[in-house]
Amino acid sequence: MRMRADLMQAQDAAWHAIGAQGTWRTGADRVAIAAETRHALQCPLCAARRTALSPAMAEGEHTSLGQLAAADVEAVHRIRTDSGRLGRAWFDRLRGAGMQDEAYVELVSIVVVTVAIDTFRLAVGLDPLPLPAAQPGEPTRRRPRGARPGPGWTASLSPADRCDDDPDLFREHPGPRERFGANIHLALSLVPESMMHWWDLFEPMYQTGPQMRDFTRDFRAISHPQIEMLAARVAALNQCEY
Amino acid sequence: MDTTAHVGVAHARELLAFADAAVSFDPETTAQARDALLACTDEAAMIDAAAVIAGFNGITRIADATGIPLEDAKAADTASWRVALGIDRMPAHKF
Numbered sequence: 374m375r376m377r378a379d380l381m382q383a384q385d386a387a388w389h390a391i392g393a394q395g396t397w398r399t400g401a402d403r404v405a406i407a408a409e410t411r412h413a414l415q416c417p418l419c420a421a422r423r424t425a426l427s428p429a430m431a432e433g434e435h436t437s438l439g440q441l442a443a444a445d446v447e448a449v450h451r452i453r454t455d456s457g458r459l460g461r462a463w464f465d466r467l468r469g470a471g472m473q474d475e476a477y478v479e480l481v482s483i484v485v486v487t488v489a490i491d492t493f494r495l496a497v498g499l500d501p502l503p504l505p506a507a508q509p510g511e512p513t514r515r516r517p518r519g520a521r522p523g524p525g526w527t528a529s530l531s532p533a534d535r536c537d538d539d540p541d542l543f544r545e546h547p548g549p550r551e552r553f554g555a556n557i558h559l560a561l562s563l564v565p566e567s568m569m570h571w572w573d574l575f576e577p578m579y580q581t582g583p584q585m586r587d588f589t590r591d592f593r594a595i596s597h598p599q600i601e602m603l604a605a606r607v608a609a610l611n612q613c614e615y
Numbered sequence: 616m617d618t619t620a621h622v623g624v625a626h627a628r629e630l631l632a633f634a635d636a637a638v639s640f641d642p643e644t645t646a647q648a649r650d651a652l653l654a655c656t657d658e659a660a661m662i663d664a665a666a667v668i669a670g671f672n673g674i675t676r677i678a679d680a681t682g683i684p685l686e687d688a689k690a691a692d693t694a695s696w697r698v699a700l701g702i703d704r705m706p707a708h709k710f
Contacts, residue, residue, distance in 0.1 A: 376662055414640065448680075456676040460709030464682065481680045489673035495645055496637040496665035525683035557674065560681040571677065578670035593667075594659035598624045600667050606634045607671035614702055615678035615685055 374497065379577045384493065387486050387574035388502055394510030396564050397476040401507040403483050405440035406449055408504055410487040412438050413453040423455050444470040445480060452484045457612025464526045474527040475516060475564055482567035486574055493578070520563055529559035540565045551582055557615065579604070626655050633661075634668045 391407050392400050413419055413435075421431035428451070437446045444467050451459060467477065491501055519534030532543045532554040542565040543552045552558045552572060561568040579585070580600070584592045591597060608615075624630070629652040636648040652661050684690075690697075697703050 374658065380666055452676050452680045456679040458709050459679050461682055481677060485673035485676050488676060489669045492637055492672045493665050493669035495640060495642060496668060497662055498646065498649060525681040527681065556683040556686055557678060560677050560683045575670045575674060578666040593663040595663050599630060602624050602627060603630055603634050603664060603667045604671045606631050607638055607668055608675050610638045611675040613675035613678050615683060
């Protein structure tokens with residue numbers, strides 16, 4: 374199978390980065406989140422919640438690998454199996470159970486990197502990758518000084534509030550990062566390394582912003598309309614309102 | 616129900632079946648959908664379709680797990696068809 378080099382490089386880098394020391398989590402913690410993301414698909418409680426009119430109607434405990442705190446397991450399982458019905462009250466319950474916003478954002482990034490790479494490999498007929506090795510090191514626990522509340526449940530860092538000691542998460546000179554600060558860009562920006570972890574994987578899978586808006590040519594082996602149709606279908610399947 | 620017949624996008628039926636299968640995470644259904652897509656396109660198209668599907672299977676979870684709202688301008692531009700498609704009713708189902 375002949376893959377685009379940028380696509381393979383991005384997936385390889387994102388996968389191995391899961392095992393690296395994080396900003397708010399250790400490498401071992403990050404690998405455990407990836408493992409739990411896969412395990413969530415076998416959780417009977419998640420299966421019952423998924424089919425219930427309300428997830429609150431299905432009671433019980435998650436079947437987990439036992440490596441993460443209960444709030445982490447709840448977050449991983451719901452994001453993996455029922456993300457379209459997540460609401461503010463659910464997030465506030467996670468906070469009440471001790472989840473830090475920054476650690477949550479980093480958790481989200483690892484779950485979605487795992488989901489995206491696993492989905493890609495399943496789709497093209499490749500076996501799932503073995504989990505990356507956890508690297509040693511303590512989290513840096515560095516929160517961007519310019520982070521402000523909103524637009525989502527956690528604070529975020531907008532391009533205008535980025536400081537010199539923040540990584541260049543929105544734009545590089547020269548690129549390839551060209552992110553203008555749409556709300557979806559801001560979603561993970563409270564942890565800039567997590568935002569870059571996701572977007573450096575996602576753009577080779579989809580398109581960069583400038584490519585998305587350039588209808589004079591196609592940048593992939595499928596057309597703009599085909600790409601957007603697929604994006605809309607997946608959003609509908611996952612009940613994503615954004 | 617076949618909802619793909621008149622969308623005006625080349626190979627829509629095969630692409631949408633591929634998306635449905637991959638998101639369902641069922642290897643057998645996905646293999647069948649992949650073969651059907653390959654029969655009418657080529658390997659590069661299948662790979663790029665898989666990449667878009669996989670990427671959006673991730674990014675939709677970011678949007679929903681962080682509670683980000685749609686930007687005001689986008690909400691205004693899409694107001695009528697968001698009502699028509701029932702998208703604006705989705706927040707009522709969040710817990």
